[in-house]
Amino acid sequence: NAGVTQTPKFQVLKTGQSMTLQCAQDMNHEYMSWYRQDPGMGLRLIHYSVGAGITDQGEVPNGYNVSRSTTEDFPLRLLSAAPSQTSVYFCASRSGGYLQPQHFGDGTRLSIL
Amino acid sequence: AQSVSQHNHHVILSEAASLELGCNYSYGGTVNLFWYVQYPGQHLQLLLKYFSGDPLVKGIKGFEAEFIKSKFSFNLRKPSVQWSDTAEYFCAVIFSGGTSYGKLTFGQGTILTVHP
Numbered sequence: 001n002a003g004v005t006q007t008p009k010f011q012v013l014k015t016g017q018s019m020t021l022q023c024a025q026d027m028n029h030e031y032m033s034w035y036r037q038d039p040g041m042g043l044r045l046i047h048y049s050v051g052a053g054i055t056d057q058g059e060v061p062n063g064y065n066v067s068r069s070t071t072e073d074f075p076l077r078l079l080s081a082a083p084s085q086t087s088v089y090f091c092a093s094r095s096g097g098y099l100q101p102q103h104f105g106d107g108t109r110l111s112i113l
Numbered sequence: 114a115q116s117v118s119q120h121n122h123h124v125i126l127s128e129a130a131s132l133e134l135g136c137n138y139s140y141g142g143t144v145n146l147f148w149y150v151q152y153p154g155q156h157l158q159l160l161l162k163y164f165s166g167d168p169l170v171k172g173i174k175g176f177e178a179e180f181i182k183s184k185f186s187f188n189l190r191k192p193s194v195q196w197s198d199t200a201e202y203f204c205a206v207i208f209s210g211g212t213s214y215g216k217l218t219f220g221q222g223t224i225l226t227v228h229p
Contacts, residue, residue, distance in 0.1 A: 004156075035219075040122060042203060042219035043157075058216065090156065098207055098215040099145055099164060104156040 002026050006091050006105035013081045013112050021076040021108050023091030029103070031094045032074040036060065036087040037107070043090065049074055081112045115140040115213045117206050119220035127228050132191040134223050136204030139185065143209035146187040147217070148178055152200045160202075163187065174198070199227045 007022045025032065033048035035058075045058030049068040063085060065077040074093075078085060088109050092102040117138045126132060138144060148160040161172025168180040178189045187204060204220040 033217075040221055042117075042119075042221045043205075044219070045216055048216070092157075098217075101147070101159045101162065102157075102217060104158075106156045 004091055004093055004103050004105035006089075006108050008108060009106065010109045011111070013078075013110065015081060015083060015112060017081050018077070018079050019081065021078075021089055021091075021110070023074045023076065023105060024072050025074075025091075025093040025103070026072065027093065027095065027103065028071060029093035029095045030071070031096075031098075031100075032068065033058070033092050033102070034064070034066065034074070034076045035090045035092065036085075037090060038087050046076065046089075083112045086110060086112045115206070115208045115211050115218060117204055117218050117220040119202075119204055119223050121223045122221070123224045123226070125226045125228070126194055128196055129193050130227075132189070132194045132198070132225070134189040134202055134204075134225070136187045136189065136220055137185050138187070138204075138206045138208075140206075140208050140211065142211075145207040145209075146178070146180060147205040147207075148172065148176070148187075148189050149203045149205060149219075150200045151203065151222075157203065160189070194225070194227050196227050196229045198225060200225060 004025045030051045034046040035043040037043045044060045047066040049055045091105040094100040094102045146163040149157040151157045163170045171177045201224050203222045
């Protein structure tokens with residue numbers, strides 16, 4: 001099983017550019033989420049989705065958009081990249097209720113120059 | 114707001130030493146507790162979890178954690194570490210109420226370096 005697949009693994013952008021980080025899961029999980037990981041700050045929730053067509057903001061949503069048109073995919077969009085968005089981004093998914101363990105992707109390392 | 118704190122940012126040990134990583138949270142209600150591990154260049158993996166019952170939880174790779182409700186703590190332990198335990202360890206909590214209800218809230222992470 002592929003689990004949670006994130007693309008690309010690495011990306012360098014210039015300030016002001018836009019891009020989409022892709023996340024796909026093949027486990028038919030309802031819940032998907034995006035985190036950013038910064039040194040000394042752990043993982044912080046950006047956006048999450050409890051099912052197709054439903055998204056909500058997490059702890060640090062500013063500068064990011066998401067959509068969930070299918071159960072499998074949950075892309076994260078940076079509309080106008082800023083150096084403060086340099087980070088490692090993780091997508092995660094889980095099934096059922098919130099007590100279920102989350103499955104994480106391998107991460108996308110993003111640098112904004 | 115609810116929060117999770119890991120006070121040790123970087124722990125350095127020699128092989129066979131005992132390990133204890135601290136995790137505290139701020140919330141007086143029901144919590145569900147997790148420890149995740151991230152090996153270099155890899156994604157997060159679940160080490161162990163506590164929902165209810167015996168407060169001493171055993172996980173994979175010889176790790177265990179103890180939930181002490183009165184101290185709002187969920188410390189991770191291992192009697193004898195190995196070089197392969199070198200990784201970053203994250204404590205995470207799901208709170209049963211408040212603004213973080215139902216969401217996995219992470220601590221800052223502790224980097225463990227084990228020298229052969």
